[in-house]
Amino acid sequence: MASLTPTAQVAAAPGVAAAAVRARRAPWIALAIALWLTVTWLAGLRQGLLFAVGIGFGATLAAVSFGFTTGWRAWIRDRDPTGLLAQFLAIALAMVVGIPLIAGDAALSGAIAPLSVSLVLGAFVFGAAMQIADGCGSGTLYKAGLGNVFSLAVLPGFIAGSFFGAAHLDAWLALGSLDPVSLPQSLGVGAALALQLAVLAALAAWLWRRRRAIDTRWQGRGVYLAAIWLAVFALLNLVIAGQPWGIVYGLGLWGAKIATWLGADLAANAFWGLPLQQERIAAWLLTDVTSVTNLGLLFGAFVAAHWRGSDCPPVQASGRQWLAGIVCGLLLGYSARLAFGCNVGAYFSGISTGSLHGWIWFAAAFAGSLAGVRLRAALGFKS
Amino acid sequence: MKRARLALAFWLALVALVAIDWQLARPHNRFDEPPPWALRQPAVAGGAHCAAPLR
Numbered sequence A: 001m002a003s004l005t006p007t008a009q010v011a012a013a014p015g016v017a018a019a020a021v022r023a024r025r026a027p028w029i030a031l032a033i034a035l036w037l038t039v040t041w042l043a044g045l046r047q048g049l050l051f052a053v054g055i056g057f058g059a060t061l062a063a064v065s066f067g068f069t070t071g072w073r074a075w076i077r078d079r080d081p082t083g084l085l086a087q088f089l090a091i092a093l094a095m096v097v098g099i100p101l102i103a104g105d106a107a108l109s110g111a112i113a114p115l116s117v118s119l120v121l122g123a124f125v126f127g128a129a130m131q132i133a134d135g136c137g138s139g140t141l142y143k144a145g146l147g148n149v150f151s152l153a154v155l156p157g158f159i160a161g162s163f164f165g166a167a168h169l170d171a172w173l174a175l176g177s178l179d180p181v182s183l184p185q186s187l188g189v190g191a192a193l194a195l196q197l198a199v200l201a202a203l204a205a206w207l208w209r210r211r212r213a214i215d216t217r218w219q220g221r222g223v224y225l226a227a228i229w230l231a232v233f234a235l236l237n238l239v240i241a242g243q244p245w246g247i248v249y250g251l252g253l254w255g256a257k258i259a260t261w262l263g264a265d266l267a268a269n270a271f272w273g274l275p276l277q278q279e280r281i282a283a284w285l286l287t288d289v290t291s292v293t294n295l296g297l298l299f300g301a302f303v304a305a306h307w308r309g310s311d312c313p314p315v316q317a318s319g320r321q322w323l324a325g326i327v328c329g330l331l332l333g334y335s336a337r338l339a340f341g342c343n344v345g346a347y348f349s350g351i352s353t354g355s356l357h358g359w360i361w362f363a364a365a366f367a368g369s370l371a372g373v374r375l376r377a378a379l380g381f382k383s
Numbered sequence B: 001m002k003r004a005r006l007a008l009a010f011w012l013a014l015v016a017l018v019a020i021d022w023q024l025a026r027p028h029n030r031f032d033e034p035p036p037w038a039l040r041q042p043a044v045a046g047g048a049h050c051a052a053p054l055r
Helices: A006-043 A045-064 A068-078 A082-103 A117-133 A137-146 A149-167 A169-173 A183-187 A189-209 A222-241 A248-261 A275-282 A289-308 A319-338 A343-352 A356-378 B002-024
Strands: none
Touching: A006 A045, A006 A289, A045 A137, A045 A222, A045 A289, A068 A082, A068 A117, A068 A137, A068 A343, A068 A356, A082 A183, A082 A189, A082 A222, A082 A343, A117 A149, A117 A169, A117 A319, A117 A343, A117 A356, A137 A149, A137 A289, A137 A319, A137 A343, A149 A169, A149 A248, A149 A319, A149 B002, A169 A319, A183 A189, A222 A289, A222 A343, A248 A275, A248 A289, A248 A319, A248 A343, A248 B002, A289 B002, A343 A356
16 A cells, blocks of 8 residues: 655645544534424424524624623723624624615514613613623523533523513513604614714724723634624524514523413413414414524534534533522523513614614613623632 | 533423424414515514513
């Protein structure tokens, strides 16, 4: 048998390595295609497309560790504006296309929610809890998809909290609520876009001026490319589903289904008893637009982890930290329903579709994160 | 190893959630599916979002 000379071995090595990478990735591509076909076959082409969009969300978030939570914490603790600037870029891009689309098509709707006391309280609690749980709505899902055991422990509470938060929403709204404000409807599309872009630009300039020269965890332009991809997938979500990207409603629906299986009668509940919600509970989970993108997001992160061949780093947490994480999972779900969304449904989708509640959510949740970062340090979390 | 088992348990639970719901939920009507996308199509009821208030 002929053997390669050392020179030929060096020349062949990159080819062998590339073939090994292709061989490692091929099963995950095949699995993704098989799952996409299965969802499409069983739940229809719209749901199949939304599952694919969800895979895109999960892969993008996981590929660069695009964390809403970490982006805020990096600014609060280290004055590193990278994560927040990337978030603003994604929101702005989704906004400049999304708002005109919604204004010109009755089949599309924005994430427009009431301005309630529960919005402020819920967003504040969410902002604090997401720092301790080290993940918001999208962050908890994509990290769970990566196999992060801390996020896996947070997620069941998140589901339960979303269910109970929606179930108690009427009582919280009784504290006081104003009608929803859609800025494009109130000011016109052009003025709303100009105003929102100006505010985002002013915030970005403020962050940039006050930045500290540190080694950011997001090196290079990857995080900004991810922001562009997130905006593209968010717009696809809007165009396909007719509504913006959301997460927490789907988790609450999973909780409502489980509660129903356990014998709970939700017909009399102020939220889950509504005809639309009863219809959603009765229908198959994969026919719900938020659930199917959530499942796609989880799977997209899972594929991303195996695509790059890197495993999720092990989690080291004390008993107190595990308990805090589980409790915060419950708080995340509950508070997100009071606040009409999480970082995705309220902050990203609310602002990018022109809802005033998105801005109020951002302010209240950021204030909560200021407290949450301190609580995180007090609980002994290292990063 | 323990981490891998936990992750496997999570995925199995997720598959079980979807499969059990498939058995218990109203059967999906293949002939009553919405158009593949919403843009420029008649509005379809049934979507629900976390921003949706009590209605």
